[in-house]
Amino acid sequence: MREKLENIRKEVETLLQQSDVNLEELRIRYLGKKGELTSVLRGMGALSAEERPIVGQLANDVRFFIENAIAVKAEEQKKEQMKMKFMKEKLDVTAPGNAVKVGKRHPLAKVEMEMWDIFLGMGFDIIEGPEVEYDYYNFQALNIPENHPARDTQDTFYITNNILLRSQTSPVQVRAMEKQKPPIRVISPGRVYRSDAVDATHSPMFHQLEGLVVDKGITMGDLKGTLELFAQKMFGPETKIRFRPHHFPFTEPSAEVDVSCFVCGGKGCRVCKGEGWIEILGAGMVHPYVLSNCGIDPEVYSGFAFGMGIERITMCKYGMDDMRLLYENDVRFLNQF
Numbered sequence: 001m002r003e004k005l006e007n008i009r010k011e012v013e014t015l016l017q018q019s020d021v022n023l024e025e026l027r028i029r030y031l032g033k034k035g036e037l038t039s040v041l042r043g044m045g046a047l048s049a050e051e052r053p054i055v056g057q058l059a060n061d062v063r064f065f066i067e068n069a070i071a072v073k074a075e076e077q078k079k080e081q082m083k084m085k086f087m088k089e090k091l092d093v094t095a096p097g098n099a100v101k102v103g104k105r106h107p108l109a110k111v112e113m114e115m116w117d118i119f120l121g122m123g124f125d126i127i128e129g130p131e132v133e134y135d136y137y138n139f140q141a142l143n144i145p146e147n148h149p150a151r152d153t154q155d156t157f158y159i160t161n162n163i164l165l166r167s168q169t170s171p172v173q174v175r176a177m178e179k180q181k182p183p184i185r186v187i188s189p190g191r192v193y194r195s196d197a198v199d200a201t202h203s204p205m206f207h208q209l210e211g212l213v214v215d216k217g218i219t220m221g222d223l224k225g226t227l228e229l230f231a232q233k234m235f236g237p238e239t240k241i242r243f244r245p246h247h248f249p250f251t252e253p254s255a256e257v258d259v260s261c262f263v264c265g266g267k268g269c270r271v272c273k274g275e276g277w278i279e280i281l282g283a284g285m286v287h288p289y290v291l292s293n294c295g296i297d298p299e300v301y302s303g304f305a306f307g308m309g310i311e312r313i314t315m316c317k318y319g320m321d322d323m324r325l326l327y328e329n330d331v332r333f334l335n336q337f
């Protein structure tokens, strides 16, 4: 029996050398009701009266040994687990952080906001108009009656016969004049639509920025001065502007406006296609019919208006040759701005 007890002790000792031994299983196996030590103790009745206390003492020692060894091992295992946990959770405060990827403004938005700044600086307000517009505002009130050939170049998407996606930001002029009596000094940026097929210079959706000033005594000189200042802020202080006669139904006289090429300064280069000038907008003096359509007396008030394509100006400014780049959202392209 003593031998058996000694063996139990040795077995336990060996088992406890494994670091991941299951202590609960071990406890049940040796100390449990049906455990090995217990069954030895049960057999004690068969011992002689002299041997019994000695074996009893030994059995108690072994029990004590096992209990103690399990407790020590449990403590060890706990420490080991904590250590592993700390290793896993270790936070190296000196490690370089993971940089948060910050987005950037889209080049179109950047250019548009530059335009806002320039015009806000000249005392303009920014207003918005609907993209889904009535035929009346997009065409008729702007002196473009039904069947007028000017509609051909601005074919758009129709919702009904008289509701459409606006083909220009000019209808916002009419909305502004209906709402507000002069003096009026506003710009209105936004999306416009045309039923154009996509290519390097066309898109069925693009952006314009409209400008309108109406007051007593507004002249073409005011228009020129305003656009010159705009061009110089946008493209550099050396920039010159040039007016070419043109026709728009809602302005009289009308002009197309060019800026001197900001790349070559006017000598002729790839960007201006050898011209020395780059066309950037349409402008003119608000047609008297348009003023009266909006309830403003053309005998008392006069005004100027202009409209420019934001894509066009962005492409010129950054030397882009394909408009589609602006809509593809390729970060390799967008990251360059």
Ligand code: DAH
Pocket (backbone or CB within 6 Å): 167, 168, 169, 170, 210, 211, 248, 250, 251, 281, 282, 283, 284, 285, 304, 305, 306, 307, 308
């Ligand atoms: N709305 C014209 C277009 O889309 C541009 C334009 C020309 C706007 C002359 C104006 C203007 O305000 O006066 O082609």
